[in-house]
Amino acid sequence: MRLVVTGGLGFIGSNFIRERLHEHDDEIVNVDRVTYASNPLNRDLSTLEGYTFIKADIADYDRMKSISKGADCIVNFAAESHVDNSIASSDLFIHSNIVGVHSILKVIHELGIRLHHVSTDEVFGSMDQNANEKFHDGSPYNPRNPYSATKASSDFLIRAFSNTYRINATISNCSNNYGPYQHPEKLIPKTILNALNGHKIPIYGNGGQIRDWIHVHDHCSAISLIIDRGRPGETYLVGGNSEVTNLEVVNKILKIMNKPQNLISHVTDRPGHDMRYAIETSQSLKALGWKKTIGFDAGLRETIRHYLENHETYGNARQWESGWI
Ligand SMILES: NC(=O)c1ccc[n+]([C@@H]2O[C@H](COP(=O)([O-])OP(=O)(O)OC[C@H]3O[C@@H](n4cnc5c(N)ncnc54)[C@H](O)[C@@H]3O)[C@@H](O)[C@H]2O)c1
Numbered sequence: 168m169r170l171v172v173t174g175g176l177g178f179i180g181s182n183f184i185r186e187r188l189h190e191h192d193d194e195i196v197n198v199d200r201v202t203y204a205s206n207p208l209n210r211d212l213s214t215l216e217g218y219t220f221i222k223a224d225i226a227d228y229d230r231m232k233s234i235s236k237g238a239d240c241i242v243n244f245a246a247e248s249h250v251d252n253s254i255a256s257s258d259l260f261i262h263s264n265i266v267g268v269h270s271i272l273k274v275i276h277e278l279g280i281r282l283h284h285v286s287t288d289e290v291f292g293s294m295d296q297n298a299n300e301k302f303h304d305g306s307p308y309n310p311r312n313p314y315s316a317t318k319a320s321s322d323f324l325i326r327a328f329s330n331t332y333r334i335n336a337t338i339s340n341c342s343n344n345y346g347p348y349q350h351p352e353k354l355i356p357k358t359i360l361n362a363l364n365g366h367k368i369p370i371y372g373n374g375g376q377i378r379d380w381i382h383v384h385d386h387c388s389a390i391s392l393i394i395d396r397g398r399p400g401e402t403y404l405v406g407g408n409s410e411v412t413n414l415e416v417v418n419k420i421l422k423i424m425n426k427p428q429n430l431i432s433h434v435t436d437r438p439g440h441d442m443r444y445a446i447e448t449s450q451s452l453k454a455l456g457w458k459k460t461i462g463f464d465a466g467l468r469e470t471i472r473h474y475l476e477n478h479e480t481y482g483n484a485r486q487w488e489s490g491w492i
Contacts, residue, residue, distance in 0.1 A: 168394070169194045171238045173225050173271070174245030176205035178349040179285065181212060183244065183387045188215045190391070198234055200224045200263075204248065206348050208480055225267035231274045240281040240394060241271055246318070249352055250289075253314035254438060264317035265324070272328045275336070282336040283394050286322050288379070288404070289315035290340060293441035296377060301445040304404060311439055322402075329400050337397045339390060341405040342446050345466065346383030347473035351481055355467075358417050359474040360481055362426040372436030374414030377443040381407030382461035392455045406446040409463045419464070423471055 168191070174180040175197035184195055194217045199205055201222055212218055223230045225245045235241060245267060247253065247260045268284065275282045291302040292309030308323075310316040328334050345355045361368045389405045397403065411419075414431075421428055448457070461469075474481060 168239045169196075169237060170394075171196045171198060171235050171241045173198045173241065173243045175199055175212070175220075176201060176209045177244060177248070178204075178206070178346075179344055179383055179386060180244035181206060181209040181348050182346060182383045183242070183390060184212055184218065185215070186384065186387050187391060188217055193217055195219070196221060196234060196238070198223050198225065198231070199245065202247075204350050206350065208348060208477060224263075226262055226270050228270040228273055231270055232277065235274050235278055235280060238278075238280055240283060241275060242390065242394065243268065243271055243282065243284045247314070249350075250312050250314045251352070251437065253312060253317070257313035257317070260313055260317045264314075265320045268321035268324055272324060272334065276328065276332050276334050280335075281399075282325070282334065283390065283397070284321065284325055284336065284338045285390065286338050286340045287315065287318050288340050288342045288406070288444050288446040289441065290319040290322060291444075291446070294443040294445050296375070296443045301379075301406065301447045302404070303447040304402070304449050304451075311441055335399045337393050337399065338402045339393060339405055340402065340446070341386050341389070342379035342381050342407045342444060344383045344386050345380055346470050349383075354413060354416060355420070355470060356474055356481070358420045359424070359471050360478065362421055362424050362430060363475065363478055365430070367432040368417055368430050369432050369434045370413060370417060371434060371440060373433065374412060374417065374431075375442070376413050376440060377410050377445065378413065378416075379407045379445050380409045380411055380416070380463050381405065381459065382463075382466040385459045385461055388460070389452060389457050392452070392457050396455050398451070401451060402449075403452045404446050404449045405452060405457075406448045407459060407463070408448070410443075410445055411463065419467060420471065423468055
């Protein structure tokens with residue numbers, strides 16, 4: 168296939184490109200605006216056969232249209248992805264996550280090509296910590312921070328274009344990813360790098376927030392299956408079936424790295440913090456043959472190895488606060 172992958176210098180997009188080109192004889196054009204979230208380690212993607220990089224903004228309709236001519240499918244990972252940044256200022260989130268997706272929708276409609284859009288379980292909002300249920304196919308959207316509101320908006324735009332113009336589009340909503348190449352602003356890389364450098368590890372509130380963790384490899388294998396065999400118009404939920412509190416995640420990392428628990432520092436909670444994300448994988452995805460393959464503890468060990476091997480590039484997490492590139 169000829170794929171235009173957007174946001175492929177970021178965490179999930181870069182893992183997807185590596186795995187897809189390893190397993191398929193595809194041509195991939197990676198379109199990325201190279202924001203602070205692009206990982207410099209991903210420069211080595213250019214050594215892969217079938218790979219081309221173009222620096223561009225997905226909200227630039229003319230460029231996206233010219234780049235996408237002749238492609239079979241646009242796979243959209245490009246987004247502003249950090250909730251804390253969206254609370255500080257939502258402007259860029261509206262630009263990339265809503266205006267950008269609208270630009271892609273016009274392109275795929277005009278060129279008659281397919282779209283797979285990568286979305287999040289955060290569109291469903293917060294699930295009661297004690298509830299004996301998970302979000303599932305058909306659960307209503309209830310985004311509760313600017314980031315999740317922009318992701319929900321883009322999902323709705325895609326559904327509306329599918330209904331109105333009969334475009335060929337699929338969406339996946341996945342739970343929290345971890346694994347190699349994630350930006351150190353996020354919980355797991357930040358914890359590993361701070362622990363390595365003997366810095367305090369900030370935890371919001373009491374750390375009791377529950378997330379459903381999935382290794383990025385399992386998310387990418389779901390996306391690949393959907394691209395190859397998914398049904399137009401379908402939304403696929405991808406869950407990790409691995410609910411862990413933030414405090415437990417940090418304690419697991421400290422234990423594996425043999426670092427003291429007194430590095431943990433409880434800080435004022437994020438405003439409007441969602442307490443629990445939990446999502447049931449769609450039957451339609453299981454029917455395509457998808458299964459999670461990496462358990463959380465084994466995946467965490469492998470992830471820690473990636474950050475230890477590349478700690479000089481990642482630097483220490485404090486430096487990341489002012490941006491990467
Ligand atoms: N990380 C998770 O746990 C998770 C879970 C579910 C869904 N998602 C979704 O997956 C996608 C990828 O997430 P990630 O964690 O890899 O994000 P990331 O922040 O690591 O990477 C995003 C990439 O997109 C690029 N980008 C941003 N705005 C752009 C624009 N306007 N034009 C072109 N490129 C642009 C950035 O430069 C960066 O390289 C996002 O849409 C996110 O909402 C993430």
